[in-house]
Amino acid sequence: METNDDITVENCRKLLRRAAWRIQYKSRIKQIREHQMLFEEQASEIGFEAEIISKIFVESLLNTIPWEKCRYILEKTIIYGMTEKEVAKQLNITQQGVNKWKKKGLDLLRETIQNLEIQ
Template sequence: MQNEQTVFERYRREIYRIGWRVQYRARKIKQRELPMYDGELFNQSFTVPVDDRIVIEQLINTLPMNGREVLHKIYFEGYTEAEVARYLNMSQQAVNKWKRKMLNLLSQKVSS
């Protein structure tokens, strides 16, 4: 009887852990980076978002190819860093570094 309870308890804990991991992954996928142009954000005039998008795309086009692709995938297409890493065959840490570096570079260009 005692042995059956320990086996049952062990399996119950393992199933709980698996369920927790599945929920955690689902939450992480749901918390994707905010896509740049989600329709809800722009209830203003049609020309303002279009003008903003043109300026942003011109700024992004001045960046190196890898950085441009990383920012485009994350902010315009709504992919996660992990998905971009798989797509570009690099680590998620490398994608994060590219993203931070490119955002800093864009910030410097805008402020100067």
């Protein structure tokens, strides 16, 4: 038969376990948030550098295309997301003409990238 002292001791143990669990849980959540903040900060720094490098690489690739019209079409349709129809209107050519220049430019870029990989 349990006495009042045994019941009180068991209740204290339960309360202590709950309190310890809560402290541990709060500590774990705080640690996760701190890691997330640190990761986001590092990712933004890495992301900025990677973005600059990507832009420089894309710009240098576009400069390998000998035709100005083709560079313009690729820049507007791929980088800025304009439709072929909008670019055609700007250049006063047909949408099919824009599509042909775009395919020609992409084929040339594909060859250039393959040549870079081989070297």
